[in-house]
Amino acid sequence: MSPLHAVRDAAIAAFVALAVALPIVGVRTVDTGAVLGVDFRLDWVAAIVATVFLGRLCVLLWMGRRERAPRQAGMLETTALGWLALIGRFLAYGIMGFALILPMMSFADRYVVDTATQVLIYVMLGWGLNVVVGLAGLLDLGYVAFYAVGAYSYALLAQNFGLNFWQCLPLAGLFAAFFGILLGFPVLRLRGDYLAIVTLGFGEMIRIILNNWASFTGGPNGLTSIPRPSFFGLEFSRSAPEGEQTFHQFFGLEYSTLHRLVFMYYLILILAFLTSWAVGRMRKLPVGRAWEALREDEIACQSLGINRTMTKLTAFAIGASFGGFAGSFFATRQGFISPESFTFIESATILAIVVLGGMGSQVGVVLAATVLVLLPEVFRDLAHYRMMVFGLAMVLIMIWRPKGFIGARVPSIRLADFRRPAA
Amino acid sequence: MEYFLQQAINGLTLGAVYGLIAIGYTMVYGIIGMINFAHGEVYMIGSFIAVILLALLGAWGFPPSLAILLIVLLAAIPFTSAFGWAIERVAYRPLRGSFRLAPLISAIGMSIFLQNLVQFLQGARNKPVPTALPGGFTLMEAASGFTVQVRWLQIVVVAMTVILMVGLTLLIQRTSFGRAQRACEQDMKMAMLLGIDVNATIARTFVLGAALAGIAGVMVAYYYNVVHFYDGFLAGLKAFTAAVLGGIGSVPGAMLGGLLIGLIEALWSAYFSIEYKDVAVFSVLVLVLIFRPTGILGRPEIEKV
Amino acid sequence: MNQPLLAVRDLTMRFGGLVAVDRVSFDVAGGAITAVIGPNGAGKTTLFNCLTGFYRPSAGSMTLVADGHRYALERMQGHRINAQARVARTFQNIRLFAGMTVLENLMIAQHGRLMRASGYTFLGLIGWPGYRRAEADAVERARYWLGRMNLEDRADDLAGQLPYGAQRRLEIARALCTQPALLCLDEPAAGLNPRESAELNELLLFIRREHGVGILLIEHDMSVVMGISDHIVVLDYGRKIADGTPAEVRADPAVIRAYLGEDEEQGAA
CATH class of the missing domain: 3.40.50.300 (P-loop containing nucleotide triphosphate hydrolases)
Structure with missing residues (x-):
């Protein structure tokens, strides 16, 4: 591109930037009683326009130079794929090991353990949604609904029937799976994007119902004093009721609120490991291969005797049940839940974790969950910019790596691993 | 009966607005097959531009009047169009040709970004919009004393929608842009081979959709007299529902879907419960999709084997 | 007849x-x-x-x-x-699972049998020996047809990366792995x-x-x-x-x- 063209192109970009910025950035409305007053920020507009002009110019001139350089072939060789799988495996073990010893590290204070727990909840949700979106290729924009079902079923079962966490956990998963089937049965025949909008609507419906059915769900105030799980019957409180012992008494430790946090951390770690194990296993079973095949070509699947609706339904139900498990953990960790925790932004975040991680990749989900949870934490001081940066980062990461952090897929089976039976 | 009529009038006004937003969804979907999640934010930005321009004009000594309303409406169009163009250029065009979910995630990110940008720039409080065109006329009066009112603004909204629909239909059917747009919808590769500038056509589609959403945003600001940075999400969601209900890819379908959603919402709120109006809307969507999976005016699709 | x-x-x-x-x-x-x-x-x-x-x-x-x-x-x-x-079929415009390997394509063709062997996933999840045997059998059947189709050394490559003629053969092999009448x-x-x-x-x-x-x-x-x-x-x-x-x-x-x-x-x- 010649410099003259570049200048013209940059000028157009700057002009659009001017139109975009002029009213929204340049004029600020101020509340002054009955009528809105105005306040000007034309210097900001000038800065934005100048940045866009110069930035565009630089990009164009730089790109013009790069286009002349020969491009490298981008195909991954099979051997490279094998290496990648190996690195992925090492990375996975490294992350696992780090997760196991994290609470024992010297820097692991309340804040670190709490944030790590938060990351693990999203990892688990990401792995659950990965079954639906990454493997089966079904676009679910309302995954948070199952998370909510899990959280509320734990809270309600515990409060109304006095069941403990371990009794509620499988029930919450079952309820979530049931809701998955309930939603999936009528809509799974729909084409991809219709499915997206119906699931999105379903997520909103669940939230609205939770918000308005006050006698059952507590409405917008939510449910409070949800029982905490105990460590084999030992409570994590300062003092135990008559005749019982607390965790710190039993082990002869100084009472510390960190005990419960660390316990919670290991609890979600175990749940996450279980999820990872189950999903990794299923991927290598016929059901998992059928999910992936469905993503690749539904018609070919049908011609091979695969029941499309049933296969999608299992993906939906299993993905939902993991959401349910994560939900009950969330409820017991917070001790308080309200519909506000289950908005569309949660669904979007979980979906972003799956897609940013690389569809179908478990390690990718861990990386993406870490990035997306830590990003707002890092920018916590800039409360106003926080979500802005979050949204912008989603756009930029997608443009930077459209296939996600880990885009290569590891085959579920290799002929090399099966020796020819002795003839 | 009078009560029903009143609610139907309110519902149709609301529906016309949903329809205008839905057209943007349906056209973008028709041409590049993606859900433009940030479209609802463009509508919200249209509302904010109305607030800003009215405040600006007020500060310069022009109190709101019919003429001012129309001037603001026209002035908002280039601004929201610029947003539409910029969103496409920044967040979607670099991802063209990559896999299906990448632009969707980018769009969701864009939507979150714009929402918080507006909150940051203009504040999180509700913004009041001065009443510009008060009053209306009484359409009929029941024996019980209940009167069916039509506000002047409702007439403006519906008239504007009709004018835009006629203009849009002419644009799509008669102009070279319309032909290029329809060609890209059918087969983008072939259109490119025939010398159509596909990138420009897609960009224009976004601009057109954004202009309509902006107009809808301005009119809603006048109609409800209040604007909030979070308004775009739910309106966008319902407009997309309208587009799917009408049959995605079909412009008349989008308008029909919008009107239906508006009616359902108004009537459900009037006769049942206002809290569950959105549940009703989505339930109707699910029912329609089960019995007519391609929407009301969508072409039935035979699975190609 | x-x-x-x-x-x-x-x-x-x-x-x-x-x-x-x-x-x-x-x-x-x-x-x-x-x-x-x-x-x-x-x-x-x-x-x-x-x-x-x-x-x-x-x-x-x-x-x-x-x-x-x-x-x-x-x-x-x-x-x-x-x-x-x-009844098994192939398609005029080849329909392989292009992003999956050749062997995976042939395993998916044996879905019904493997699904039953894996106890509808439950037994497979716990590593039931019956499922392992069924899986090994399925791999053998796949290997047999791969050998027939001259594709054995491509078994772990992506199906979409095979040359056209090989894709046609793979699609026939996939149909045959369903053991059709x-x-x-x-x-x-x-x-x-x-x-x-x-x-x-x-x-x-x-x-x-x-x-x-x-x-x-x-x-x-x-x-x-x-x-x-x-x-x-x-x-x-x-x-x-x-x-x-x-x-x-x-x-x-x-x-x-x-x-x-x-x-x-x-x-x-």
Whole structure:
């Protein structure tokens, strides 16, 4: 591109930037009683326009130079794929090991353990949604609904029937799976994007119902004093009721609120490991291969005797049940839940974790969950910019790596691993 | 009966607005097959531009009047169009040709970004919009004393929608842009081979959709007299529902879907419960999709084997 | 031939006003190769789509006899036609799972059997030995057909990265891994070079000879059709115009007319 063209192109970009910025950035409305007053920020507009002009110019001139350089072939060789799988495996073990010893590290204070727990909840949700979106290729924009079902079923079962966490956990998963089937049965025949909008609507419906059915769900105030799980019957409180012992008494430790946090951390770690194990296993079973095949070509699947609706339904139900498990953990960790925790932004975040991680990749989900949870934490001081940066980062990461952090897929089976039976 | 009529009038006004937003969804979907999640934010930005321009004009000594309303409406169009163009250029065009979910995630990110940008720039409080065109006329009066009112603004909204629909239909059917747009919808590769500038056509589609959403945003600001940075999400969601209900890819379908959603919402709120109006809307969507999976005016699709 | 493998009777498929297949009847014998030929748009692929459950025919019946059971294909759910009646097919425009490996493609073809062996996932999840055995068997079956198709050294490559001819062969192997009673091939020789086409002939004869699978194929390549078919059905404008051995069909005036056009000059000459 010649410099003259570049200048013209940059000028157009700057002009659009001017139109975009002029009213929204340049004029600020101020509340002054009955009528809105105005306040000007034309210097900001000038800065934005100048940045866009110069930035565009630089990009164009730089790109013009790069286009002349020969491009490298981008195909991954099979051997490279094998290496990648190996690195992925090492990375996975490294992350696992780090997760196991994290609470024992010297820097692991309340804040670190709490944030790590938060990351693990999203990892688990990401792995659950990965079954639906990454493997089966079904676009679910309302995954948070199952998370909510899990959280509320734990809270309600515990409060109304006095069941403990371990009794509620499988029930919450079952309820979530049931809701998955309930939603999936009528809509799974729909084409991809219709499915997206119906699931999105379903997520909103669940939230609205939770918000308005006050006698059952507590409405917008939510449910409070949800029982905490105990460590084999030992409570994590300062003092135990008559005749019982607390965790710190039993082990002869100084009472510390960190005990419960660390316990919670290991609890979600175990749940996450279980999820990872189950999903990794299923991927290598016929059901998992059928999910992936469905993503690749539904018609070919049908011609091979695969029941499309049933296969999608299992993906939906299993993905939902993991959401349910994560939900009950969330409820017991917070001790308080309200519909506000289950908005569309949660669904979007979980979906972003799956897609940013690389569809179908478990390690990718861990990386993406870490990035997306830590990003707002890092920018916590800039409360106003926080979500802005979050949204912008989603756009930029997608443009930077459209296939996600880990885009290569590891085959579920290799002929090399099966020796020819002795003839 | 009078009560029903009143609610139907309110519902149709609301529906016309949903329809205008839905057209943007349906056209973008028709041409590049993606859900433009940030479209609802463009509508919200249209509302904010109305607030800003009215405040600006007020500060310069022009109190709101019919003429001012129309001037603001026209002035908002280039601004929201610029947003539409910029969103496409920044967040979607670099991802063209990559896999299906990448632009969707980018769009969701864009939507979150714009929402918080507006909150940051203009504040999180509700913004009041001065009443510009008060009053209306009484359409009929029941024996019980209940009167069916039509506000002047409702007439403006519906008239504007009709004018835009006629203009849009002419644009799509008669102009070279319309032909290029329809060609890209059918087969983008072939259109490119025939010398159509596909990138420009897609960009224009976004601009057109954004202009309509902006107009809808301005009119809603006048109609409800209040604007909030979070308004775009739910309106966008319902407009997309309208587009799917009408049959995605079909412009008349989008308008029909919008009107239906508006009616359902108004009537459900009037006769049942206002809290569950959105549940009703989505339930109707699910029912329609089960019995007519391609929407009301969508072409039935035979699975190609 | 007392009991045909497949008996098609008065099969009709209408799309709105268009009659794509019009009261077509024919038989397919087990362990034989039957070819369906006809000019473009004669309704061959529509016929296939009815047989394999992708279209529901407007009228008529298709009865398949396999393992002593009679299956009314026109009344079966799409996936059951493969899973129970054991009808497998390939597609005119190849439909592989392009992002998955060659071996994975062949494993998916054995879904039903493996699914049962894995106790509908529950037993597989805990590493049940019965499932491991079934999986090893499935890999062996895949290996057998890969060997037949000359694809064994490509087993762990992505299916989408194979050359065109290999993709065609893989699709046939995938259909065969479902252990069909009837194999429907939609233009298997399309796009193949003469050498590959000759290899395909050998392969189809081998499948018929060694595995007793009934083969129904749509083909334009007359060297394939005339060389290996036991029986030929000719369609034109959705109707059957001839039915018989290759020699009979070749001599049939209606067939010549359909292929060469109703040529008045020839008639006058």
